[in-house]
Amino acid sequence: MENTTNQKLAGWEVARDLEGKKKTVWERMIPEWRQMRAALGGVGVFFLVFLLGCWLAGNPFEPTVRIQSPYSVAHGLQGNTWHIVWSVVLLAAFFEFMDASAGMGFGTALTPILLVLGFDPKQIVPVVMIQQGVAGLVGAFLHREFENVEWKFKPMSETVKLWFIIGVVGCLAVTVSIVGIYKILHVDKVWIKLYVAALLLVMGGASLFQGRKERPYRPKRMIGFAALAGFNKGVGGGGYGPVVTIGGLLAGVPVKSMLAVTAICEGTVSTFSIIVWLALLTSGVQIDYLLLPSFMIATMFSAIAAPYMTRVFPEKLWKIVVPAYCLVVAAICFWKIAPGVIAKLSGG
Template sequence: MHNTNQYIPKKQLLSHEHLNNITENKVFNKKMGWEIAQYQEQQSIKHRMRFKAKELKASLWALAVLSIVFGLSCWLATTPFNSTPGIVSNQWNIIWSVTLLAMIFEFLDSAAGMGYGTAFTPLLLIFGYEPLQIIPAIMIQQASAGLTSAYIHKEYGNVEWHIHPISETVKLWLIIASMGILAGVFSITSVYGLLHVAQVWIKLYVVVLLLAMGIISLINAKKVPTYHPKRMFFFGALAGFNKGIGGGGYGPVVTIGGLFSGVPAKTMMAITAFAEGTVCIASIITWFCLLNHGVVINFILLPSMILGSIFAVIAAPYAIRVFPEKMWKKLVPLYCCILAILCLWKLIPSLF
């Protein structure tokens, strides 16, 4: 097993063009998927800030995809189905406060691998929106943003996705996504369909879990853990369960779990985005299946969420590339702790 957390020695550094040629010709027999991120990490911040033509092209493709998703979300907000009551089409508009908050939380989510569902959901509940107006919309937003972000991360050099030979990044995505889908479908159908667990206890469980993981990760931030991919079976299942029952608590568990498992922070955030997008697609399908069992979904918030995510999906992967790895190893768990404390503060009145 290679020591995956050691950077490429400076004497072996290659030009960016030469490195791309080696990657394309598959000279390396073993692909971890974070070699290019480690290569870029040894360059200066000025070098990492350079914006290349292929990255501009990729950004335009991402904008086009998200624009199409925005159009579809506008259509859903006009209540095309009997089971999705919202507002009539001639009264439809963007909720600008939600758009602004979605932009902020999506940037933080894409940059730190967490925070959108975990922090945005309780805030929208405070604004007076219902869970079934929030959670399905967040699933659709996170699916589109996560998959698009995974593509942008690859184009910006934070990660590589190799199929032949299969890279560790793809293996991790398969592990996390498959476990997350199974656990997410179980949690949606059991908690909402069978068990009817009170929302306050669901939120308390997620908050305590995130706080514990954030603190442990902060304590171990300076350590270089050995790579243990099998740990992600557990973290993927735990994160999927959280996602299904509350729309949040997915990114923190997967991202912090990846750091525990020895995956470099920059690459782990890209893997989290890809896995979360995949799990959210499965959750969306599950939610639509529940429409036939009396569950009513309202998409009034969806267009505002999609609009707010368009800028952030491109800006965050760029920020991850530019700023150093050691900063993200401390910032990510610290942000996780802050999220947990804020959620707990909002939750305390409901406990008494």
Template structure:
């Protein structure tokens, strides 16, 4: 794949250098940010203070930090940010919908920048391996997120303590799996069927707490034989698809009397948007020694395209 060739075929200085055309296209993203922030004005709040100063510096900072991790490693935004915001005193209905809205936009931005910087290659004509995997993960995850949102916030109406406990347990489990994965050397073949189970679990996590999608999808792809840097880009775009469906589900629930608080939206969107642009550059520059030198996680093009 092109991402693998870039990782092993270019020097560090060559990976750090970006063409002027790429820099120009990245600069246009600033206009998208301003447009998005403008669209959010009606949701800032009803008081003059929230309209004039809608950004919460602390929330902007943590959103930037965790989205940087998410877009650079495929995980960390919702998984880590959701429990932190719970600790800061925000309830799930002020966190989960906002994370979904923000990730709907930043996931597409991050995936587009990953594509522009050749960390991955998405193609519609013809549909290539990365695009097939992204559509599979996104569609299965979207269906699972709808089911989990309906059950959690409407049908079963689970209490905040249950939701927060589940999110905390998920964070601990993903950390443990990551440690084990880093220490255990195994030979992995590309198995697309395995991706379905990971996508379903990830979608359930996304619907319940707004996070827990990236770790499952990224680790699931790697354990299924997808190249690491491509897996990160795929996870970003697939998460955007799932988030969009989740947002539409919450909009539907709001018409049934479920109250949603969007006060955190401008702050989380700002931090996440900035990080979604910068993180793919870090992925491009930092070499992936495991993916570049070991066959245990790097399937052949023919196997990955199967």
């Protein structure tokens, strides 16, 4: 009886109960009406942010400008001119689906790709923050509706406690990194990307070899992971989800519920980082919302489908998929930054 009570307070028992009640993929594939209604509500939220993005992309405020990045120059984008970048929509749709279903990959993998395509960091990072803020909070709601997690406040579940721990530490870390990198220090981005890629490689490998077995639950481990993830998020918009998700698995949190915890924590930290960016605008920093409409079109359906797929496939599959995908993301990062690293080492 005592074990049952403790499990009830965890917040991840609902996913195990669902797999016990609906044992096959086909049974879990059939959603209930309330879940379909929740998915439609999520689409509506993303559509409203898409409309907001269209307005912001027109540079309605003085601190919002069309940054003359290589992409903007090549396409003759000046002043208030903007368009939907369909290649970015396709890339963002794929990485958002993987981010929301495997807990990582949107900012981490997409940011270096967009830099290679010719976009400026100030066209990417603030927009990633907005997208991840909205997608994370909506995703946390959908994970609950699809029975991947429970958020209990009375009595407080372990999932809510993790949200508070990771969210508060992450907000502090993201503030330090945004202000430090974009306002005070001038660290070359190639070294930051190399650090993030190496970190993902180590964490993905550790989780793949150790994450299959049951681990004792140790929530205090998440303080360090949360600080590291928040620093990564502020620096380049990515490297948050992999650290929090893999850290949670190493701390003993079941994978399905950890994906939901990552979603709500990333949504919280990203939303807070938007406030930090807005504060920086008052000190002369300028940003460009060119990519926001493209990101939100991509997010509109990918972020809805991902929590549903987390529900459908069994826990044991995600224990392999999540760390394996972390290694894939690390490989993509290394591939994209290799030319820049070689050039720096050769004195270029």
